[in-house]
Amino acid sequence: MPPAPVDDLVQPFQIDLSGLRGRLVRLGPLLDEILTRHAYPEPVAAMLGEAIALAAALSGALKYDGVFTLQTKGDGPIRLLVADVTSDGAVRGYAQFDEAKLAEVLAQGEVKGSVPRLLGAGYLAFTVDQGEHTDRYQGIVELQGASLAECAHHYFRQSEQVEAGLKVAVARVADAGGVPRWRAGSLMVQRLPPEGAAWRRETADEGWRRAVILMSSSTSAELIDPALSPETLLFRLFHEDGVRVHRRHELAARCRCSRERVETVLRMLPADEIAAMKVDGRVIVTCQFCSAPYGFDESEIDALVDR
Numbered sequence: 001m002p003p004a005p006v007d008d009l010v011q012p013f014q015i016d017l018s019g020l021r022g023r024l025v026r027l028g029p030l031l032d033e034i035l036t037r038h039a040y041p042e043p044v045a046a047m048l049g050e051a052i053a054l055a056a057a058l059s060g061a062l063k064y065d066g067v068f069t070l071q072t073k074g075d076g077p078i079r080l081l082v083a084d085v086t087s088d089g090a091v092r093g094y095a096q097f098d099e100a101k102l103a104e105v106l107a108q109g110e111v112k113g114s115v116p117r118l119l120g121a122g123y124l125a126f127t128v129d130q131g132e133h134t135d136r137y138q139g140i141v142e143l144q145g146a147s148l149a150e151c152a153h154h155y156f157r158q159s160e161q162v163e164a165g166l167k168v169a170v171a172r173v174a175d176a177g178g179v180p181r182w183r184a185g186s187l188m189v190q191r192l193p194p195e196g197a198a199w200r201r202e203t204a205d206e207g208w209r210r211a212v213i214l215m216s217s218s219t220s221a222e223l224i225d226p227a228l229s230p231e232t233l234l235f236r237l238f239h240e241d242g243v244r245v246h247r248r249h250e251l252a253a254r255c256r257c258s259r260e261r262v263e264t265v266l267r268m269l270p271a272d273e274i275a276a277m278k279v280d281g282r283v284i285v286t287c288q289f290c291s292a293p294y295g296f297d298e299s300e301i302d303a304l305v306d307r
């Protein structure tokens, strides 16, 4: 039997003693493909990597059929980060940044992973879109914290329904051939407020506190190490409290763009705006997520505009 994949997956687990649910996310080829294709400056790529690893962990906490999107908007060098994860495991993301502002901040020293310096003041939002005629669920919180995981943590501290702990690691690691590849890992534990008899609540509270400490004790190297299987890491951290793993969900770098979707967007634009997009009589729309180009010639544009 081939060995089970250790990358590009969400590994859910639970610890019954403390009424705790969690998931470990491992991202390898998926993340390297997305970040390498964009070819952003290193601090921007690392920040988008963190957003994608965080989105995968948070989306795994929800039951949904559609698209989970994590988005940040800020007044720092990185204006926008978008990462989305569909319920069938398609992952994509992109960033928008200001080169001059970024150079200015980089000149002041090490900034990798720093939300205040790279993203500035702004917000972090989560959206679940389950298609037309359904409610869009949205959570929003100010960018407060050194890392995106801390910002998400801040969100959970404000929320009274769920207690959660989060850890995210992103790095470029040389593969077997010595080529640097992007990798990421995230670990999230959460629980509902305990119910029942006082002794039960106490046991659960104690177990929860222990689980958060154990989660924090995991290192960034452990979270992204491809040689360390998800079960081995979870067992290493939580074995004393009896951790159980569930079926893994696989993830893959996959965009949902299509010519049809681009046409729908163009159809909604005023004719003069489309005319302004023309270069040598052609309109080329490039997908921000995957950089796929969609070209329309004069007659195709006319067909879209004459409706």
Ligand SMILES: [Zn+2]
Residues within 6 Å of the ligand: 255, 256, 257, 287, 288, 289, 290, 291, 292
């Ligand atoms: Zn695309």
